[in-house]
Amino acid sequence: MKNYYSYFLLFLLIGGFLLSININNASAYPSQNQRRQAPAAKAAPPKDAAPKDAPKDANAPAGKAAAPPAPPPAAAPAGKEVGDATAGTWTILPTLTGVNAMHMFVPRPGQYIYVDKLEANPLLQSNGQPAESALFDIDKNTLTALDLTSDTFCSAGSFMGNGVLVHTGGDNGNVQFAAGQQTLRFYDPMVGKWEEKVGLMKSKRWYPTMLPLVDGRVVIMGGSTGGTGLNRAEIDNPTYNIWPPSSADGTPDADRPMPFLTDTLPYNLYVFMHIVPNNENKNMLFMLSNQQPILFDLDTGTLVYNYPKIAVQRTYPQTGTSLMLPLFSSNNYAPEIMVCGGQAAFEITSTAEASCGRMLLNANQPAWVMDDFGGIPRVMPDNVILPNGQVVFLNGAQTGFAGFRKGNKANPLWVNSNPAFNPVLYDPVGKTYAKMNPSTVARMYHSVAILSPDGYVFVAGSNPQASVQKGLEFSTEYRAEIFKPPYILTDVPRPTIINVNGTDIAGNRIPIAYNQQTILVVSCTDPKPSFTAAIIHLGFVTHSQNMGQRYVGLDIASVNYDANAAGQYIITLTTPPNPTIIAPGPHYIFILNNGAPCVRAAEVLLN
Ligand SMILES: [Cu+2]
CATH class of the missing domain: 2.60.40.10 (Immunoglobulins)
Structure with a gap:
């Protein structure tokens, strides 16, 4: 040596x-x-049951049918890797997810945890009720139902500094399942099961956002008090909470006000949040709700700066995606935010947004630099930062917005349609996009993608309707797949x-x-x-x-x-x-x- x-x-x-x-x-x-x-x-x-959440307020114009979708591509058999080294490969996994992967995280290498809403999944938990969550171990090729007793519908999660994931929010439950809106759930990857504190929190949250903080705690931001297609003042929860609380006995702190959420109604659900690097070890939050980005000092509860608005709504149900681009010491960790996709119109026939904005948060005069998002319109895109610093944007729809189909099973009216089958690979150095080989599986509302510790992209979920439904154009999707980008x-x-x-x-x-x-x-x-x-x-x-x-x-x-x-x-x-x-x-x-x-x-x- x-x-x-x-x-x-x-x-x-x-x-x-x-x-x-x-x-x-x-x-x-x-x-x-x-x-x-x-x-x-x-x-x-480096280089059709009882729709709960189905837009309850149904504000969307029901008018014309969505644009005719492209015929779905034929899927390769499970386990067969399809594609090439230039534009990536896809492999559908032989093991189904058992629950719809509406939420997902990686607890340990080789493990993927899916979290769904309460619905009639084929996978059952130990009490015989449908599972809401499952652990897939790709090394052992095993799927294990995880027990949960409260409704996890449209919740949020974040790891704490001690390595335990906190998960909160949800919906009303039923006879067998407790309400989830005020529930906290904990998953310790070293233990391997959920612990629940049903009804612990002081206010109801559905569609909150969570984020790890600099002191090892997590923030739980906003949400509504009940399921909705579009938020409104009567059910808005314009507050945040921080976990763990300041009290020694574990009593939750009081919610703190967040008027910014009121100001950005109705598109203020699942707001975008990222910590902005600073020298004072402060919880400086970049937040974007609707079209408005801000800098918020979470430690003092004060608005620090209003950044310029971005073109077009980007948050639920006009869902886009956001990321902090890779940070490097070579430029003092200059924070650059990227926001992509979304939807300009709350209209199911409207083509999704084909633009991204990038903004350097510490510029003298921060401003959005826009591009064409690789030329593919996309609402509900996922973004995955690869170990080489490039970003895969994938999943989502080219028409409509986030939400459940309208109409009955025989005459479905898809609120999101025209799946965006091709990922684009973004290079932050050259600021270029490369179109990747397409998947054959529609991944629209309630689908997910995450980086694997093994370097590929793990993709699952999609269920743009209120209940488990098969035999439709966009059925409940239990297939997971792997996308390998060219670098691998x-x-x-x-x-x-x-x-x-x-x-x-x-x-x-x-x-x-x-x-x-x-x-x-x-x-x-x-x-x-x-x-x-x-x-x-x-x-x-x-x-x-x-x-x-x-x-x-x-x-x-x-x-x-x-x-x-x-x-x-x-x-x-x-x-x-x-x-x-x-x-x-x-x-x-x-x-x-x-x-x-x-x-x-x-x-x-x-x-
Ligand atoms: Cu949802």
Whole structure:
């Protein structure tokens, strides 16, 4: 491990440069005395039952039928990988999801948890009632029903700093299931089952947004007190709460007012939220509701800044998607928000929005830079940030808005239709889109996508109607599938992470700290490897929002040959400087070789 090789010099130089950046200059938001120029980025970023929720207020004009959808493509048999290395491949998994994947998260590597609403799913929980949640283990190829006693319909989730996921909200339940609107649910990945506190919270929330905070807590924002197609003042809940509460006995704090939510009615459900990096370890929230983005200081409860409005409504049911683009030390973690898709008209025949806006939040005069979203109109898109910093936008519909079909089964009137089968791959460096090979499965309302620790995109769900229905054009979808983007399909050898700070990654969630050197042992058959690294929070996905998704490039301080084994390397990384860059919690460290991701990321708990 004492041998240094010339092709590592670049990394050493870059590492030295990055380490020399004074993080205290990082600017959180525009203000008079922050007119600093970001340093040049030398290190380029690595390359028909009882419909409940069915728009209850039915404000949508029912008029004409939606535009005629394209005939659905023929699906490949389960397990067959279809596509190519240039534009990606799709594989439908042989194991069905058992419940509709309306919500999804990754509790451990190889595991995917689906959360549905209360409906007549074929998978049953231990008391014989239909399951609302299931754990799919892709390594063992097993599907396990998880017990829940309250209605999870249109809820939200977020990981806390201690690695436990908090999940809240839902709907009315029935004779067998408790109401979910005031329920908190906890999933500890190390325990592997849900714990519920039914009715604990002080107010009802349906369609709230949640986000991990810099102090390891989570915020629960907004929502309505009951299911609706379009929010309105009588059922609005323009408040937020933070969990865990300040009291030692676990009594929830009082809700705090959020007038911004009232101001942005009716499109103020599942609002977009991201933490903005800053030097004071503050919970500075970027929020976007309807068309209005703001900067909100959650610690003092004050509105800091009104950003310019974005063209076109972007939040439910005009659902678009948002992300914080990858953050890098090379430009002091300059925060750039990207908002894509949506719908200009609350009209089922209206073509979805084909635009994205990007805005640098710490610019002198923040402004939206618009593009054409790769040329495909899309409402209800999902976005997945890949370990190489590129973004896959996928799923959704090209017509209509979020919500359930109208009409009966014989004469369905789809509120969303014309599925967008082709993902687009966005490169934040070149600011270009590449159209990917199409899926054969419609993934519209109540579908999800998330990054796998194995580097591909895991896709599931779709059920644009109020109950389990088969034999329709857009039936309840129990098939999950895998989309492999081009970066994982090259001939470049993929690295294997063996251990982190001496602990084997297999089966372990390894604790790491901020702003520390972290040592990884990595094997790679490439005779000339070129390593890059990133830490990613996978978040909680529902309704086209990935709550908490975060990507931070990791600086590599050194790469050495491991004297103990051939083809093995010792990589020293520097973890992110503070919790505003990436909140405490369970994350994944990815190592890439010449752009190809590691076979499986290292599961870590940053705190
Ligand atoms: Cu919904």
